[in-house]
């Protein structure tokens with residue numbers, strides 16, 4: 387016998403995820419109210435949710451990896467170094483999808499309506515993201531992700547998960563959410579949720595096979611000369627005065643060997659969070675595919691009227707020798723090319739946030755942001771919002787910053803697919819979550835890969851400016867690819 391959540395657990399009821407009797411009664415009550423409210427709303431359906439505490443040793447990422455049903459959507463957003471901040475999710479009570487230029491506003495409006503009617507616990511003292519949330523991401527381009535391998539990753543795709551777990555330090559909460567229709571039998575909905583909760587298992591992410599039976603094969607989708615040529619053409623257009631900056635990326639595929647098991651996103655996540663604890667370790671699983679990233683770049687974080695972001699651009703390698711490593715960082719700080727590349731991003735973010743803010747403040751000088759395999763110039767930016775602009779809309783205003791797009795955007799945007807020659811899908815798009823108060827957080831899905839069966843597509847790009855050297859930019863994509871390639875190409 388052991389005591390869990392204030393109720394006595396027996397051997398047959400040992401799951402740490404099941405609600406205490408009081409939590410279950412509250413969930414049932416919320417479902418009943420939602421059922422009645424559903425008769426009064428135009429859509430005929432209302433969200434109901436309940437939240438309770440979990441023991442501090444539950445692994446939110448390990449749990450969704452171990453517990454997902456085949457084909458079920460799943461989501462991970464974890465930043466280990468930030469006091470173990472994590473938000474992970476399973477299942478889909480409601481899917482919010484849109485495409486085109488207005489896709490952020492469209493899904494934000496649908497989420498706002500759902501959140502306004504939702505029957506849930508009051509926003510309490512739990513970690514950010516406790517309670518019902520919408521999780522997911524956006525393609526880089528307004529209609530991106532048309533290639534067949536991006537199936538399941540719509541240009542805007544947020545989902546209200548059935549189960550969400552948040553963690554901050556030792557404070558963990560589980561939220562279970564259902565969409566209740568006017569004619570639903572609450573007992574059935576409760577039984578379905580109970581069954582879902584009983585299936586949850588806490589386990590560490592699986593360990594990757596260190597010596598797979600056959601070798602993986604790595605292949606650039608386009609030859610490296612194609613990339614150097616693209617950079618050269620971009621430099622010519624910049625020197626001709628047509629634009630200041632454009633970010634160009636490459637796709638590299640990792641194929642598992644004959645007879646080998648498919649790529650294992652859970653195992654990859656386990657390695658990434660150990661190797662990149664300061665980064666956003668994210669994953670959106672859709673159908674048989676998983677899009678994952680270890681990204682150093684915050685796009686937007688909103689907490690009430692406070693908003694924060696990071697202008698990240700300009701890169702150099704790291705060294706195992708601390709003196710050389712610092713020397714490389716200082717050289718980056720002095721590099722006129724990288725400083726200008728970075729300032730373009732900072733200026734645009736400030737300009738974008740200003741009309742919606744009482745004040746916007748950024749550091750005078752960029753700092754060096756060190757990630758395991760690379761260092762960047764970064765300027766943290768904070769703003770006090772003047773009005774209630776939700777996190778999804780803020781993401782839409784900012785995306786794509788010139789850290790992943792270009793300046794001016796109307797010139798750079800059509801050049802990107804033209805010169806790159808592949809579909810970015812969700813690469814370099816925003817991935818994250820929003821709560822019912824429209825607070826939340828989105829990172830930019832960099833150092834990312836799309837895993838489908840035995841094929842992993844990895845992406846890396848660099849900012850091209852007038853002084854860019856094609857060979858050096860190709861080398862920089864290689865450094866960036868070193869986040870994921872060694873994990874996928876064992």
Ligand SMILES: C=C(O[C@@H]1C=C(C(=O)O)C=C[C@H]1O)C(=O)O
Nearest residue numbers: 699700701789832846847848849
């Ligand atoms: C585009 C990527 O990274 C971006 C480009 C950078 C640069 O050009 O120096 C640095 C950080 C990111 O904003 C990528 O990792 O794919």
